[in-house]
Amino acid sequence: MDELDQRLLAALVGNSSTSTSQLARRFKVARSTVQARIERLESTGVIAGYTVKLGRALSLKRVRATVLVQLEPRTVAAVIARLRDITEIETVHSTTGRIDLILQLAAETTEDLDQTLDRIVAIPGVRDTESLIHLSTKVDRPT
Numbered sequence: 001m002d003e004l005d006q007r008l009l010a011a012l013v014g015n016s017s018t019s020t021s022q023l024a025r026r027f028k029v030a031r032s033t034v035q036a037r038i039e040r041l042e043s044t045g046v047i048a049g050y051t052v053k054l055g056r057a058l059s060l061k062r063v064r065a066t067v068l069v070q071l072e073p074r075t076v077a078a079v080i081a082r083l084r085d086i087t088e089i090e091t092v093h094s095t096t097g098r099i100d101l102i103l104q105l106a107a108e109t110t111e112d113l114d115q116t117l118d119r120i121v122a123i124p125g126v127r128d129t130e131s132l133i134h135l136s137t138k139v140d141r142p143t
Helices: 003-014 020-027 031-043 056-061 076-083 110-121
Strands: 063-071 089-094 101-107 126-133
Touching: 003 020, 003 031, 020 031, 063 076, 063 110, 076 089, 076 101, 101 110, 110 126
Parallel strands: none
Antiparallel strands: 063 101, 063 126, 089 101
């Protein structure tokens, strides 16, 4: 990746809906150059996809939880592969200590959250979980 690739990536991370024409004007290159670079970054897996980032007002209305997960030995890769299919899971962190994974979840309702937790504990290799439901947000820094 050269400097232009890095600048394109930074711009798309900031706003993935920026048009190729806008990017071309910003970086003073041809639109076809931008398009070719983005296609190459996608085909090589540097760009794995695009997403929608919810605004603060909607994001705060969702039911959030942190889930601490203990796994059976040698099941981390298989469990993480299954967790990727659960759309309510926003992030998965591996850890040291008695907890193997920390999950951050967001669901529309408590019922949706309950169903998500049931799906997590049903995954082969999950030994135990502890759910921490977020009640209010005291400090929220933009990412």
